[in-house]
Amino acid sequence: AQTVxxxxxxxxxxxxxxxxxxxxxxxxxxxxxxxxxxxxPSRQMILVIRQEAYKQQNATENRxxxxxxxxxxxxxxxxxxSQLGDAAMYFCAFPLGGETSGSRLTFGEGTQLTxxx
Amino acid sequence: xxxxxxxxxxxxxxxxxxxxxxCDPISEHNRLYWYRQTLGQGPEFLTYFQNEAQLxxxxxxxxxxxxERPKGSFSTLEIQRTEQGDSAMYLCASSFAGTSGTYTDxxxxxxxxxxxxx
Numbered sequence: 001a002q003t004v005x006x007x008x009x010x011x012x013x014x015x016x017x018x019x020x021x022x023x024x025x026x027x028x029x030x031x032x033x034x035x036x037x038x039x040x041p042s043r044q045m046i047l048v049i050r051q052e053a054y055k056q057q058n059a060t061e062n063r064x065x066x067x068x069x070x071x072x073x074x075x076x077x078x079x080x081x082s083q084l085g086d087a088a089m090y091f092c093a094f095p096l097g098g099e100t101s102g103s104r105l106t107f108g109e110g111t112q113l114t115x116x117x
Numbered sequence: 118x119x120x121x122x123x124x125x126x127x128x129x130x131x132x133x134x135x136x137x138x139x140c141d142p143i144s145e146h147n148r149l150y151w152y153r154q155t156l157g158q159g160p161e162f163l164t165y166f167q168n169e170a171q172l173x174x175x176x177x178x179x180x181x182x183x184x185e186r187p188k189g190s191f192s193t194l195e196i197q198r199t200e201q202g203d204s205a206m207y208l209c210a211s212s213f214a215g216t217s218g219t220y221t222d223x224x225x226x227x228x229x230x231x232x233x234x235x
Contacts, residue, residue, distance in 0.1 A: 035223070043206060045160070045226035091159050103212070103222050104150060104173065107159030 004094045006108035013082045014116050020067075021077045021111045023092030029053075033095060034068070034075045035105070038088040048090070051075060079113075087115045119143070121227035123209050129233045130199055137195045138230045142211030148222055149192050151184055152208040153177065154229070160208050166192060167214065199234045206231050 004025045013019035025034070036048040051059045051068045058066050063083075067076045079086055089110045095103035122141045130136050142149050148167050152160035163182070164174045168189040178184075181199075186192040196203055206229045212222035 033223070037226075042228070043154075043231075044228045045208060045210075047223065047225060050223055093159075096162075103148075103214070103224070104162040104165055105152075105160070105224060106162070110157075110159055 004092055004106055004108040006092055006111050008111045009109065010112045010114070012114040012116060013079070015082055015084060017082055018078060018080045019082055019113065021079075021090050021092075021113070023075045023077070023108055025073050025075060025092070025094045027073070027094065033103075034066075035093040035095075036064070036066070036075075036077045037091045037093055037107075038086075039091065039110075040088040045091075049077065082115050084115050084117060087113055089113070121209055121211050121225055123207075123227040123230050125230060126228060127231045127233075129235065131235050132201060133198055135195065135197045136199060136232065137193055138207055138209075138232075140192045140194070140209030140211075140227060142191070142209070143213075143225060144190075146211035146213045146225075147189070148212045148214050148224075149186055150210040150212070150224060151192070151194055152210065154206040154208055155204075163194075196232075199232075201234045204232055204234045 032053045034051045037045050038048050039045050049061045049064050051066050063080045065078045089112050091110050092108040093105040124139045150165040151163040154160040162175050163178050164184050166186040181197045184194045208229045209227045210224035212224045214222040
């Protein structure tokens with residue numbers, strides 16, 4: 001079975017500090033993408049960053065970066081210089097299925113991030 | 118690029134009534150997904166379309182649920198004879214799946230439709 005696990009239901013960080021959110025997954029596929037989405041109180045799901053499994057280089061988007069460990073099936077999100085607007089629920093997501101099944105996402109349980117001023 | 122839009126944003130209905138939600142994807146996107154999210158949980162896949170063809174449905178999608186994407190553009194999700202357990206946020210996402218390279222497409226979500234069944 002393909003699953004996604006986020007073991008931190010809640011995290012908090014001081015403004016301007018760095019925080020890391022953890023995610024592990026299980027798959028038998030060798031070529032895939034992984035995603036982090038954030039969901040603020042408005043509940044709009046916003047793409048934060050994506051990682052291509054065949055690329056060894058970790059993805060980076062401004063203050064957001066990932067630590068992708070393919071062998072360990074680990075995909076953590078690092079947020080640097082945290083801002084109040086980063087407060088949200090963060091979901092790790094992994095696409096199920098192959099080429100004929102689309103890329104329907106399975107999501108982790110989520111990590112609620114609080115940013116303290 | 119105007120993003121994915123969903124209407125209505127909120128719907129309150131009485132148990133037993135039918136409801137229909139609409140999703141307008143990003144214009145050049147050929148795939149459209151529906152998810153359901155209950156409070157405190159991650160979204161769960163319901164169904165997806167490639168162009169006008171509905172290619173996969175989750176076991177979560179009971180016979181009371183039906184989805185269409187008649188011209189490969191907007192999509193509708195209808196719930197017949199609503200039950201209180203149908204109360205949730207219904208999310209639509211769209212993506213462009215090309216024919217070359219890896220198959221995984223990046224999904225962009227709409228703001229969702231929050232359904233409350235009384």
